[in-house]
Amino acid sequence: MTRIYLVDDHVLVREGLRALLEAGGHEVVGESADAAQALVQIPQCKPDVLVLDMTLGEHSGLDLLLMLKERGLALPTLVLTMSTQPRIVSEAMRLGAQGYVLKGSTGRELLQAVDAVVHGQRHLGPGVVDLVAQALQAQGSADPLAALSPREMQILRMVVRGLTSATIGEQLHLSPKTVDTYRSRLMAKLGVGDMPALMRLAMRTGLVDPAEA
Numbered sequence: 354m355t356r357i358y359l360v361d362d363h364v365l366v367r368e369g370l371r372a373l374l375e376a377g378g379h380e381v382v383g384e385s386a387d388a389a390q391a392l393v394q395i396p397q398c399k400p401d402v403l404v405l406d407m408t409l410g411e412h413s414g415l416d417l418l419l420m421l422k423e424r425g426l427a428l429p430t431l432v433l434t435m436s437t438q439p440r441i442v443s444e445a446m447r448l449g450a451q452g453y454v455l456k457g458s459t460g461r462e463l464l465q466a467v468d469a470v471v472h473g474q475r476h477l478g479p480g481v482v483d484l485v486a487q488a489l490q491a492q493g494s495a496d497p498l499a500a501l502s503p504r505e506m507q508i509l510r511m512v513v514r515g516l517t518s519a520t521i522g523e524q525l526h527l528s529p530k531t532v533d534t535y536r537s538r539l540m541a542k543l544g545v546g547d548m549p550a551l552m553r554l555a556m557r558t559g560l561v562d563p564a565e566a
Contacts, residue, residue: 358400359384388412418448439487440559454478
């Protein structure tokens with residue numbers, strides 16, 4: 354029996370996933386709506402697999418993947434999300450996700466994905482292979498975000514969501530001055546001089562969805 358931890362910011366979605374997974378012979382050992390709570394509970398619950406949404410409010414699923422990795426808590430992860438941004442797929446896989454399934458998939462697809470991930474295999478749901486191909490094609494061209502470190506990418510995602518240096522520092526346990534240094538460094542690497550230019554770049558590269566900006 355696979356022990357699963359769920360992270361999704363919609364209660365109804367988590368309830369549906371729990372029912373589906375438990376009917377499929379798995380055990381849901383914990384769940385949360387945000388990355389901060391998940392970061393505390395995952396070491397306590399000791400799941401075999403993390404089922405993770407990408408959109409979680411203050412932190413994204415990508416932020417959680419990075420925080421788990423930095424703390425040596427990385428575990429087999431299946432991304433289950435509505436996000437079809439090639440950049441998001443690419444980042445999730447780069448940060449250690451073994452599977453990526455879109456929420457429009459069937460329950461059978463989800464159960465197959467969980468089985469694959471728990472056995473150390475990769476699983477890309479229908480339509481995701483094309484997104485990976487698009488991401489690889491973008492990486493093969495002049496990709497302005499390729500020069501950023503995982504921490505710089507994390508701070509960039511938080512900056513374009515409108516968080517202040519003080520808020521980012523509090524959430525990442527960094528001083529505001531250190532956050533400002535990261536911000537200045539990443540903007541210099543990207544060749545942008547102000548927030549409007551940074552937002553345009555983020556939308557153009559698929560880092561953020563224009564509909565959410």
